[in-house]
Amino acid sequence: MKTSKISDTEWEVMRVIWTRHPITAADIIEQLLAHDPSWHPKTVRTLLARLVQKRALDYQATGRSYAYEPLVTEEDCVAAASESFVARVFGGSMKPMLAHFVDRQRLTRRDLEELKKLIDKRNNPQK
Numbered sequence: 736m737k738t739s740k741i742s743d744t745e746w747e748v749m750r751v752i753w754t755r756h757p758i759t760a761a762d763i764i765e766q767l768l769a770h771d772p773s774w775h776p777k778t779v780r781t782l783l784a785r786l787v788q789k790r791a792l793d794y795q796a797t798g799r800s801y802a803y804e805p806l807v808t809e810e811d812c813v814a815a816a817s818e819s820f821v822a823r824v825f826g827g828s829m830k831p832m833l834a835h836f837v838d839r840q841r842l843t844r845r846d847l848e849e850l851k852k853l854i855d856k857r858n859n860p861q862k
Contacts, residue, residue, distance in 0.1 A: 741791060741812060748782050753809045757802035
């Protein structure tokens with residue numbers, strides 16, 4: 736499902752919703768505040784409204800509370816964000832991106848072996 740770009744703060748809200756849904760705005764606020772007391776309830780409600788507008792969320796009104804349900808999966812959002820990142824930063828090419836991370840990150844021998852297995856599996860899907 737195609738969705739508009741999700742901001743960094745919207746990602747934090749979506750992670751709460753992906754973890755447990757349907758979930759009320761009050762429960763979302765409670766979980767966000769438990770991890771970071773600087774969250775403001777009005778900000779969370781604004782972000783929820785934006786996510787509904789972007790068609791990332793839907794909601795069901797029950798009395799005065801709203802229960803939110805994701806319309807997009809975390810996997811789809813990760814894929815879209817990854818593709819956007821590779822396109823913006825590496826001109827759409829995976830090779831320079833992988834080379835950059837292999838050169839710049841502290842990868843253990845085990846990490847490198849796992850990467851090699853992933854590449855081998857991609858090249859030989861029968862294995």
